[in-house]
Amino acid sequence: MNPTSVAVIGASEDQKKYGGRLLRMLLSHGYRGQVMPINPVRESLLGVTAYPDVGATPVVPDVAIMAIPQPKVRETIEACAARGVTAAIVITARFSDAGAEGAALERDIVSIARGAQMRLVGPNCLGIISPAHRVVLCSSTALAAEGLPVGRVGFVSQSGALMGTIFDKAKEVGLAFSHAISVGNQADLELCDFVEYLIGDPATAVICTYIEGLKDPRRFATLAARARAAGKPWLAVSSGRTRAGAQAAFSHTASVAGDRAVFEAVCREEHVTLLDSPLTMLALATSLADHPSAQVGRIAVFSPSGGEAALAADEIESAGLRMAVFSEATRAKLGEFYPPSQSANPVDIGGRTVGDGPDVVGESARIAADDSGTDALLFAITTTPTLDRVAGEVADALRGDPASPVPCKPILYVFETGRLADAARRSLLERGRYFSNNLREAVDVLAAWHERSHYLAAGSPERPADCPSMADENAPRLPAEGTYGETATRDWLRRYGIRTNEERLAHNEEEAVEIARMLGYPVVLKVVSPDIVHKSDVGGVQVDLYSNDMVRDAHRRILANVSERASGASIEGLSVQTQIKGRLELIVGARRDAAFGPIVVFGAGGVLVDLLSARAIARAPVDAQHVIALLKRLPLWPLFEGYRGARLDLAGVVETIVRVSWLAADLAGSQSAGVDFELDINPLMVSDVTSCAVDARLRVGARSA
Ligand code: ADP
Ligand code: MG
16 A cells, blocks of 8 residues: 555556556656556656566566556466565456456466465556555546545545546545545455555545445454444445346446345444445545544534525435524524524524624634534535635634634535635635535435434343353254244244244144133134245134134134135144234344344334335344334334334333344354245234234245245
8 A cells, every 4th residue: 555666567658548547647646656667668658767577677566556458467467476566456357347257367366466475456446546645556537637635534446437536526525535445356355455454544534435245244344343443434335225226236346235235234233324425425524534423413504595594404304413403692692693583593694784794604603613502514605795705714713723624513515506606615625624516415414424323332232041052052953954834933932032822733623622712712723834935815814713613614714715725735734823912013034144144134014014114134143222223213113102002012022033133143153154044923913011923934944036
């Protein structure tokens, strides 16, 4: 990341060529090390001595960067390895990004590099831009412009062109980087390697990433914990939110995204903030660099336009943020500049009663910022006679310390104005402040920041005392591969202390009546068959049976239904079980995620399963506090809080989910790699006083379609 010498292989003077841009960008942005262009036919390029090959350089290059035809890459990597180069950046594409042949070549160059302890970046990448070190190892045309502003945001991107684009755009709005790294195909060094570097890098305060797929998901999670411990926020934009996006990403860099919902859940657990747009991510990162631990929820709005201020207030409230409520003292101070109706939030600075001096605006922003009820400010700048000065005035007034441009509280400047505001924009750029040109984008930044204040501290799940431990010698043996119906699965649930209803298998009508009388009415009858997954779909469930006759009748009906709708299914008998009254049916599931290991999933179940599709996901095992936090985010939460008289058994639900998570963790821990499991309790019947699993299935073995 900070080489003392660089060989530019394929160097040229032609700015239309990659090798021409690589050389010029490196020379023109203040690199302090030795540059050695490699070109077989030129003695010098752009005034720098050139060498015919990497073996002929006066010193061993720390880094060799190459943009050469694909068929030449292998021999060039061999030459670099032989010379003792420590790292090579391969810009050239058409490797694993272009089919099996390219993938084989990619494996070849990696093994050559590994054999010589040389690390590789790429291939198919755009290289590294490192303003903090003044090292530009990147051919992007975005670097043709002068200047290389230094920021404290490190950016690792799985897309090179996206990095170049963002780099260019960022400069325009006052955002800057410590390092920006394009990882390409990640044949050797991958995204997480660079994130690890940024965690330890003193020039970087906040980490941004563009992710299409993770090579090593567990490492991602471990690093996120380390970033957190180091006090460095980690933000990410990840394509693949939609099927179309996932497919595009797949064909682009040949890395797999896995189950999106699980990835999102893990990001939340690990405090990696996901955003939809790279620019919003960088804007949040830049604010976080100044205020890494600020909690943002209550916003003070300033604008010279009453209309813009009102729109901003709407955006803020609908994004889940709140308008700050000023204290009496703040209102009194603002009242010296504004009529009483306008000394509250939002502040229409156009309505001031005292002169036109922009200093009033700065001072009123400061008054609002000093209110302990204000977490952050939004200054939405519209056309005003003092437009040129007003933003700079506010920036100066908010300085926490005269020697530094960092404001005492987070502030976002928004210019919805066109070129008329260019002088005002420049005044912020000169002060090292960034701005947004779009109100929605600025509010997105604040909303994402607000989300961060809901993050939970890392949990410490403790195994409930009566849960068996798989490490224990006397532990029950785990089920072999196969699908387990209600009866067998209930055994497993009970071993883990999960409440289930009473149930017996009946082989004929009279046996069913006998069991029903023993259990006590009302009962439920269900078909038991390894061939039937959704029993009620084939008329295999009869509820509300209050008498012997009703049981007999239900028995007949179930058999008739099943023989009609699932003919050929082998029937083991009918389950007779106690009927459990509930106000809510939950689904509580667990499975092994290919990327992140055992997880629990829960949400509305039973007949609502498809209607209320919102689900919560947590890695297993999980602790009670985390489960409650996730339940609170589900649309069904009000049912636990007294909605229409319902005050459901929260403790029982949480307990069940925690116990299922331990069962899941044990199942995952005991299975050999590549074997999946899937546990489904649907429904968990929840009443005001109890929670009880009345249907459950467990499948151990290969993933079903
Ligand atoms: P499946 O999911 O295979 O169709 P279930 O056993 O989940 O079959 O039964 C379907 C529905 O019947 C449940 O969602 C629930 O509403 C009701 N039900 C099943 N068993 C019971 C029970 N023991 N007590 C009360 N209701 C039950
Ligand atoms: Mg069911």
